[in-house]
Amino acid sequence: MASANERTNPTDTAVAAGSLRSGLSQEQLAQRMRKRGEESKFWWVIPTLYIIFLLLPIYWLVNMSFKTNTEIVSGLTLYPHEPTLRNYRIIFTDPSWYMGYVNSITYVVMNMVISVAVALPAAYAFSRYRFLGDKHLFFWLLTNRMAPPAVFALPFFQLYSAFGLIDTHIAVALAHCLFNVPLAVWILEGFMSGVPKEIDETAYIDGYSFPRFFFKIFMPLIASGIGVAAFFCFMFSWVELLLARTLTTTDAKPIAAVMTRTVSASGMDWGLLAAAGVLTLIPGAIVIWFVRNYIAKGFALGRV
């Protein structure tokens, strides 16, 4: 199914992005588009095929997580014939497994709190004031969001070794600030710029001090923005592996790293690997509902 979807796409997409291909004349394209317009009651076909393509690999992972290893290796079955919870039981009873989740969530939450806390005042400054070097600073923040973690892996390892922070949650939380703080600043700046400046001015005239204004009036106004920024910090910290793996050895090892290690050591326990993978999908699947309308904005650094 997935491959069929892939193969039909190039022709359709050529029509959609017609302007990119000069092979067809404007008139021919117009004709094709008109034909497509008439068939518009079948619009749902494309999103449906796409969603099936997205869900198939995930289904396969879930499917495997309920199988026994003998069933997995003995042949292809489209659904578990002897459903078992063994894989999940192992994860929830073995500390070296479930502590991976605890570690991940610990540093992710730490990172989220730090990122949003420092980003709030900075985003306010960027959205309300002009100051010496503001544009350079804003640009410099962006470069950190775009920086490849691979470049920072080794220097981070040495820096945190020097401070004796290796294998602590705070080390990973601070390392992830590299890309999450700029992200939070950009997203919050986008939301704050939507709040009219008159509100600030009125509050100051009414005798509010800056901190009181900020906490009592301004933060409730951009509550959704704070939520979105927090969510994206959570997410990017949750999905990152390279830095988290480099900076931890045992005590703060994230679940993602636990997965890679155990797989190579135990001669491919596929069922267990699949179950661990399924459990890492759950946090994202839960929170996604709350931010569904802001996903585009978050990924585009608040610029949509």
Add this chain to the structure above:
Amino acid sequence: MEKTWNNKAWFLVLPVLVLVAFSAVIPLMTVVNYSVQDTFGNNQFFWAGTEWFEELLGSSRFWQAMGRNLVFSAIILAIEVPLGILIALNMPKKGWGVPVCLVLMALPLLIPWNVVGTIWQVFGRSDIGLFGYYLNKLGFNYNYVQDPLDAWFTVIIMDVWHWTSLVVLLCYAGLVSIPDAFYQAAKIDGASRWAVFRYIQLPKMQRVLLIAVLLRFMDSFMIYTEPFVVTGGGPGNSTTFLSIDLVKMALGQFDLGPAAAMSLVYFLIILLLSWVFYTVMTNYDAER
């Protein structure tokens, strides 16, 4: 919005500055430091000048990895951008389908990157994976562990699976911001579907499309985890991208000098791209 000039705003920015300086500037200085020195262990360093840079820029290994990266990014963009536009154009605009589509499509974006790799590693295997099994059943001799072409195919389809939704969501955000009056006017004028797309939808999507292209280019340019998990850079070196090569050099072999030189060159490229991104963004904001 008119902004007032106030240098005291620096105090508000200070926490960010300190934190990011700690997590970006200091490490980057270390890299600069290593890139011009040589070591024989024991923390003894010797001035090496531009030796590492010359070696790097003269090595075919670096240029090959760079070439693979560029080809990969080009293929990714050529597939994901048109596909993303097509899907966004056909997404429901109202009703229960909207949240369902948004949530299901965003799902791959929130999966930890190595789990994405794991999913496709399993999914593509010809013995236990649905995808690989049926490809072989259909007569394709597909094995991503041994055939470089199949490895590329797997890595690309994985990235399409992982990130096309980003393009879809961005385009969709651009599309829903078009007022209904535009479409009604087009209908009265008897505009074809193509004309509606070319003169109403595409211009409105231009900004989000630019963001999508730049983000996808940069993220695919520094891709590490997913191909690393699936192919480990192999077979041979066929899927060894810059990041994979760099980590191999820095953390695997501890070749500090060459790795640092490579980091700097890599970082400079990203810096240039970020500058393009930033200029494009600020120009757009200024026009509005």
